Amino acid sequence: xxxxxGNAVNSHMLSIFRQSVIRSLxxxxxxxxxxxxxxxxxxxxxxxxxxxxxxxxxxxxxTDAAKKIGTHNGxxxxxxxxxxxxxxxxxxxxxxxxxxxxDQKVLDTCDIVVDVGAVYDPSNHRYDHHQRSFTDSxxxxxxxxxxxxxxxxxxxxxxxxxxxxxxxxxxxxxxxHITKIIYDKTYENFIEExxxxxxxxxxxxxxxxxxxxxxxxSRVKNLNSxxxxxxxxxxxxxxxxxSMVGSExxxxxxxxxxxxxxxxSLVEEAIKKRHEVDKSGEIIVxxxxxxxxxxxxxxxxxxxxxxxxxxxxxxxxxxxNWRVQCVPIRSDSFENRLSLHEEWRGIRDDxxxxxxxxxxxxxxxxxxxIGGNKTREGALQMARKTLExxxxxxx
Numbered sequence: 001x002x003x004x005x006g007n008a009v010n011s012h013m014l015s016i017f018r019q020s021v022i023r024s025l026x027x028x029x030x031x032x033x034x035x036x037x038x039x040x041x042x043x044x045x046x047x048x049x050x051x052x053x054x055x056x057x058x059x060x061x062x063t064d065a066a067k068k069i070g071t072h073n074g075x076x077x078x079x080x081x082x083x084x085x086x087x088x089x090x091x092x093x094x095x096x097x098x099x100x101x102x103d104q105k106v107l108d109t110c111d112i113v114v115d116v117g118a119v120y121d122p123s124n125h126r127y128d129h130h131q132r133s134f135t136d137s138x139x140x141x142x143x144x145x146x147x148x149x150x151x152x153x154x155x156x157x158x159x160x161x162x163x164x165x166x167x168x169x170x171x172x173x174x175x176x177h178i179t180k181i182i183y184d185k186t187y188e189n190f191i192e193e194x195x196x197x198x199x200x201x202x203x204x205x206x207x208x209x210x211x212x213x214x215x216x217x218s219r220v221k222n223l224n225s226x227x228x229x230x231x232x233x234x235x236x237x238x239x240x241x242x243s244m245v246g247s248e249x250x251x252x253x254x255x256x257x258x259x260x261x262x263x264x265s266l267v268e269e270a271i272k273k274r275h276e277v278d279k280s281g282e283i284i285v286x287x288x289x290x291x292x293x294x295x296x297x298x299x300x301x302x303x304x305x306x307x308x309x310x311x312x313x314x315x316x317x318x319x320x321n322w323r324v325q326c327v328p329i330r331s332d333s334f335e336n337r338l339s340l341h342e343e344w345r346g347i348r349d350d351x352x353x354x355x356x357x358x359x360x361x362x363x364x365x366x367x368x369x370i371g372g373n374k375t376r377e378g379a380l381q382m383a384r385k386t387l388e389x390x391x392x393x394x395x
Contacts, residue, residue, distance in 0.1 A: 067096035070110030070117075071153075074102075075224050076238050078217040078245060079152035079198040080115035082191075083127070085246040086157050086165050087112065100238065115153035127156040129199070138187065147187065152198035158191050169253050182256045185295075190252050193217075216248060263291035268300055274310065282311040283383045285376070289315035289323070294331040311338045312383040314376065321362060322379035325370045339368030341386045358382055 069087055071080045087093040099110055107113050112125035119126040120134055128134070129152055138145040141159060151159065158165070162183050163174040172179050196203070197217040212218075223241045225232035270284040277283050286293060293313060301309065313325050326336035339345075344356055344364040352361035358381045360374035373379040 067093055068099050068110040068112075069093060069096045070099045070101070070107045070113035072102050072116035073100040073234075076100075076220070076241060077115075077198055078194050078220040078241075079154040081220055081238065081241045082154040082194060082245045082249065083114040083157040085242045085249065086154070086161065087114075089165050089168050090161060091168075098238075100235070114157060120156065122160055127153055127160070129153060129156060138192075145184075145187075147192055149192050149196050149201060150199045152195045154198070155187075155191055155195040158187060162187070162191075166253060169250060170257055178257065178261065181261065182253060185256050185260070186249075186253055190249065216245060220245060260292050260295070263293060264296045264300075266291055267293045267296040268304075270313075271297070271300055271304060271306065271310070277314075277380070278384060280387060281306075281308050282387060283380065284310055284313055285380075286313060286315040289317055291315075294328065297327065298331055309337055311387065314379050314383065317372070322373050322376050323370060324373070324379040324382050326368070328369075334367070334369070336369055338386065338390055340364050340371050340382065341389055342368065344368075344371070344382075356382065356385065358385070 069084055071084060084098055088096065093112070096111070099106060101107065102116060104117070107117055112127070113119075114127045115129070117126055117128045118131040119128055120131070120136070129136075129150070134150075136151055137149055138147040138151065138155070138159060140148075141151075149155075163179055166172075166183050166186065167174040167176070167179050170179065170182070193215065194217055195201075197215070202208075220241045223237050223244075225234060225237065266286055266288055267284075270286050274281045274284045277285050284297075297310060297313070300306075310327055313327060315323055315325075317323050324340070326339055329335050329337055341356070341364075344352060345368045346364070346366040347355055348363045349361065352364060353359055358373070358378055360378040361382070362372035362374065364371040364382075371379070371382050373382060
């Protein structure tokens with residue numbers, strides 16, 4: 001009985017042991033399977049994520065590559081050439097394809113259309129100015145701007161995208177003060193001219209004394225094929241025109257940023273010190289010659305409430321001699337507030353010194369807008385004597 005009972009106990013113990021081993025192996029396998037499953041899930045997730053990233057990148061690349069700028073074919077003009085160049089300075093259009101056509105069905109597939117289509121609708125990025133209903137200017141669309149010249153496609157693109165374009169070129173923000181300053185300056189001295197010429201607006205109501213045929217619009221026009229040209233690659237000509245206008249735009253913007261704007265502080269300081277130069281306050285001395293001063297002087301006279309207009313600006317030239325230059329009535333005028341003494345004009349060197357009674361004279365231009373002297377004091381005397389001769393109470 002004990003033997004049979006012992007065998008029964010042993011058999012029972014063996015059964016328990018077998019079940020324990022089986023359960024352990026099962027749990028181990030299940031654990032390994034779980035681990036493997038978790039690994040596989042992680043790998044699967046990574047693969048899926050990579051796939052999604054690739055799909056997203058692919059879709060983005062396709063979307064970017066699919067961007068299209070539409071404009072008309074045939075003879076090209078400065079305004080749409082410049083409009084296309086400006087758009088391609090922006091990240092959303094830098095890789096865009098330029099489609100030149102008048103087929104409306106094709107234009108309808110474009111992301112943005114300039115100078116064709118007879119529609120001005122910024123909400124759908126349609127920027128044409130040829131339709132009879134269009135008469136807008138910077139002033140009519142942006143009340144704080146003063147310019148009333150009718151906009152071309154270049155002006156329309158500049159109006160809607162110009163701050164971003166300037167910011168992209170200068171690597172600034174669109175709301176930065178310098179961006180706003182150069183935005184205005186670039187429109188006034190670059191874009192507006194193109195708007196006016198494309199819309200057939202003359203500079204003056206009077207007959208011009210001479211013809212200007214070398215402006216940017218004329219040079220773009222000259223890149224079109226002649227009537228008797230054969231086998232001309234018009235698209236290559238368009239690209240050449242775009243490169244030319246783009247280069248000039250970039251030069252203009254960089255000039256205002258790196259040369260014109262830094263001169264403002266020099267002019268401002270000279271105006272503040274004008275009574276130290278001469279009691280009249282009508283003569284200023286620039287501490288550094290060659291800087292662009294005219295625009296700043298006119299603006300600062302207003303901002304600083306200068307009551308008596310400044311007549312002369314003194315500065316050094318490249319030979320370390322001194323110049324005395326008359327202030328014009330406007331920055332773009334050849335007429336001066338007060339030209340140098342009439343008797344000195346066209347006279348040079350010793351003859352001029354003898355005639356004027358001022359040592360060191362070099363010249364006075366025949367028109368009287370500028371003169372030169374070897375010393376600062378000599379140039380100052382040239383300005384002072386002209387002022388004295390012009391005074392009504394001179395006896």
